[in-house]
Amino acid sequence: MKKILNFVIKVSSLLSYLYDRVLAFFYKASMKHCGKGVYIRPSSSDFKGLWNMSIGDYTSIPKGSVFFCTEAELRIGKKVIFGPHPTIITGDHRIDVVGKYIMDSHEKLPENDAPVVIEDDVWTGANVTILKGVTIGRGSVIAAGAVVTKSCPPYSIVGGVPAKVLKMRFTSGEIKEHERMLYGKTKS
Template sequence: MRIEPGHPSRAGAVVARALEAVGHAAGHAGWVVSGYAQADRFGARGRNFVFDPAGTYTHRTIFVGNNVNLGVRPTLMATRAEIHIGNNVVFGPGVTVRGGNHRFDVVGEFIVNVDDSMKRDSDDRGVRIEDDVWVGGGATILHGVVISRGCVVGAGAVVSRSVPPYSVVAGNPARPVRGRFTLTQALAHERALYPLAQRLGAHDLAHLAD
């Protein structure tokens, strides 16, 4: 609730601002309490995990690494498969990640009545988002997709196919528009951030131009 200070009374304006501040604090407190209540329901979560309690989650099927921010009001849903998110990942507002799909080809059933018991394995293939990824606001990532290390997904993109490392993708359906780095830059980035055993090599990044 917002209370607008009245012009005639300075004292009234001060009181109104104080009441407004209390209202905001109470709302924030509720947001924090809701967040704490939800946090341990995720399948796994790492350090420095930021998420909006007002988002939509199938908590037990979502596994999140360290230093992850899921942005404002995301939707992450997977009823029979899993969503795995690596380390150092950030979402813009309103991102959707769907680890499954609805069947619409069941003869003799209305679509609304088709439930998980009628699904095939191919209907729920999960999603994996690897380390160092930025997903732009309003993007949608569909089941079966791997967003590889270092990728950028453009705002509003609909990603239905897996994306190779350090790619920038955009559009519907999403397609690579360029590399985030040149090959030389990507190799230097790998050396700076990852131990030898975890680094991607030139053969993993052959799609990047120099």
């Protein structure tokens, strides 16, 4: 009986994997830009605004991701890795309309939406939320459970609710050496 159950589980996993591969082809083609080697799991994620989403080479986006970017761009750099269940939202609802329920206030103002930029070589832990108008600097680490409402500098380690810079990954000398080794020169 265990052999049959294990076989059914393996077949189910294979079917899920194949379904995601087919769906990923169409999702990637619908994006503003999708680099090579990008890993996504669209059947178990919720992506809104694919036309406004750009993802760089070799980025990995796990199942359970929620990315909403209908009115403002979401740009994710190269070699970015997400822990389980990330949420990125580039917009808000209006909350200032007198005489209407929030749900019924469909007209947006420019300040209700702002792009999110995640630069290259970023790692976000499990259950991270990144909200409108945030830029996460290259090489940063976002701690599990963080709610990021403000931009953070390159090579920072960020955590908390709301998130704040906890410390830097490297000293300024180590950053220069790191970038020389990765990019062949010092990036600005």
